[in-house]
Amino acid sequence: MSADMSNTALAEDTRLSSAQMAWRAAQDIKDGAYVNLGIGFPEMVARYQPPGRQAIFHTENGILNFGEAPKPGQEDWDLINAGKKAVTLKPGAAFFHHADSFAMVRGGHLDVAILGALQVSENGDLANWRVGSKGVPAVGGAMDLVHGAKQVFVITDHATKNGEPKLVETCTFPLTGVACITRIYTSHAVIDIANGRFVLREKLPGMSVEELQAMTGAKLHIEGSVTDLIVPAL
Amino acid sequence: MDKRSVSAAEAVSAIDEGAVVMIGGFGGSGAPIELIHALIDKRPRNLTVINNNAGNGRIGIAAMIDAGMVAKMICSFPKSSDPRAFTERYLAGEIELELVPQGTLAERIRAGGAGIPAFYTPTAYGTELAEGKPVAEFDGRHYVQERWLKADFAIIKAEIGDTHGNLTYSKAARNFNPLMCMAATKTIVQVSKVVEAGGIDPEHVVTPGIFVDHVVEIPSPQQEEEMIRAGLQYEGGVYA
Numbered sequence: 001m002s003a004d005m006s007n008t009a010l011a012e013d014t015r016l017s018s019a020q021m022a023w024r025a026a027q028d029i030k031d032g033a034y035v036n037l038g039i040g041f042p043e044m045v046a047r048y049q050p051p052g053r054q055a056i057f058h059t060e061n062g063i064l065n066f067g068e069a070p071k072p073g074q075e076d077w078d079l080i081n082a083g084k085k086a087v088t089l090k091p092g093a094a095f096f097h098h099a100d101s102f103a104m105v106r107g108g109h110l111d112v113a114i115l116g117a118l119q120v121s122e123n124g125d126l127a128n129w130r131v132g133s134k135g136v137p138a139v140g141g142a143m144d145l146v147h148g149a150k151q152v153f154v155i156t157d158h159a160t161k162n163g164e165p166k167l168v169e170t171c172t173f174p175l176t177g178v179a180c181i182t183r184i185y186t187s188h189a190v191i192d193i194a195n196g197r198f199v200l201r202e203k204l205p206g207m208s209v210e211e212l213q214a215m216t217g218a219k220l221h222i223e224g225s226v227t228d229l230i231v232p233a234l
Numbered sequence: 235m236d237k238r239s240v241s242a243a244e245a246v247s248a249i250d251e252g253a254v255v256m257i258g259g260f261g262g263s264g265a266p267i268e269l270i271h272a273l274i275d276k277r278p279r280n281l282t283v284i285n286n287n288a289g290n291g292r293i294g295i296a297a298m299i300d301a302g303m304v305a306k307m308i309c310s311f312p313k314s315s316d317p318r319a320f321t322e323r324y325l326a327g328e329i330e331l332e333l334v335p336q337g338t339l340a341e342r343i344r345a346g347g348a349g350i351p352a353f354y355t356p357t358a359y360g361t362e363l364a365e366g367k368p369v370a371e372f373d374g375r376h377y378v379q380e381r382w383l384k385a386d387f388a389i390i391k392a393e394i395g396d397t398h399g400n401l402t403y404s405k406a407a408r409n410f411n412p413l414m415c416m417a418a419t420k421t422i423v424q425v426s427k428v429v430e431a432g433g434i435d436p437e438h439v440v441t442p443g444i445f446v447d448h449v450v451e452i453p454s455p456q457q458e459e460e461m462i463r464a465g466l467q468y469e470g471g472v473y474a
Binding site: 062063075077079080095096097140141142143144176177 | 260262263313317321333338355356360403404405408411412413
């Protein structure tokens with residue numbers, strides 16, 4: 001076994017995988033909720049809806065109630081999601097133009113939006129669209145999605161690959177939105193943002209609050225009990 | 235009344251140097267490839283192009299950029315699976331970018347078509363994309379003032395059009411197309427099929443013909459995504 005592989009095995013023991021973070025976030029989505037999942041990793045949330053619940057997924061480019069990708073070779077390129085991937089429709093789907101689509105977003109009609117993050121600050125600021133001032137900037141719908149959904153969740157690794165905190169006092173990367181995030185699902189914990197503070201709700205059972213605090217760039221507050229973050233092997 | 239044009243070339247013939255052109259589509263879905271390529275054959279320069287993206291591969295808007303026709307892009311997401319055309323010119327300082335959040339872009343176009351010169355949105359408040367824009371507080375929240383967007387021309391893809399310019403769309407290829415139809419001085423639409431007036435149930439009309447000036451029938455239009463996967467490029471006149 002190479003050194004790289006042993007590192008990976010160790011990491012899997014002490015943190016949630018992307019699929020496990022997506023599973024945990026999916027448990028908080030109610031039956032019948034209208035949900036927008038950000039491009040990439042947040043899209044995995046759709047796979048882990050608890051049995052008996054069916055959320056209705058919204059995509060910015062004008063579909064409500066789209067489903068899984070079609071089989072290769074059966075793509076219809078008029079039927080794509082915001083990530084430009086081919087999708088299918090579920091019964092009860094609807095098409096609409098872009099202004100109506102973002103009226104659903106800004107107008108407060110979505111129940112949940114789930115986004116990835118570069119950094120989240122303790123007052124709920126999100127930075128997720130740009131690392132610095134170099135290269136080609138591209139924002140898409142992220143700045144719209146953080147305003148209007150009743151709850152805006154982030155799912156993210158707790159720290160960067162280099163061990164730098166992603167949960168911080170103040171974002172240093174360019175902001176996507178101000179005071180917009182309500183809950184964070186990380187590789188190690190579930191954290192609410194309330195009154196400008198990170199409030200720890202769940203953590204991996206194998207780690208102490210102090211260990212988690214050491215990975216976090218702002219104070220973790222405890223209000224009531226902190227429960228174990230337990231997810232299935234996926 | 236008959237808004238039909240005989241060809242894509244005739245339909246885009248009035249688009250000249252320096253024009254502001256809205257181009258429908260989101261990625262490849264709803265992108266009017268035949269009209270874009272007819273415009274490349276005519277090759278007006280110094281255009282401002284408004285689209286959600288900034289081209290992909292070597293066809294469509296990317297091919298317009300490659301041909302040196304685009305001075306400025308107004309878009310939300312100038313990245314794609316193959317963003318070379320825009321990226322190279324942008325990093326070389328040869329093309330200007332106005333980056334607009336996607337929902338704000340849609341609403342600015344809608345406002346342009348609806349005669350609303352400005353509006354307030356929570357989007358981008360407190361971010362670098364709101365710098366220099368007026369901010370106001372309504373019911374305890376901050377909002378950014380954004381202005382309408384209008385164009386000299388819109389080039390649009392729809393599914394069925396009648397001779398009066400009433401339009402239907404195909405699935406999610408609708409996206410920005412109905413908004414852009416409203417916001418341009420002249421709106422030029424390619425459709426897979428033209429029918430006589432009365433051939434579309436009024437209950438099914440998505441874009442009323444009042445927003446449309448020219449309709450050209452392009453049966454079996456090309457799909458940008460399939461062309462990119464096939465490695466096609468367009469340099470004017472022929473596919474390489």
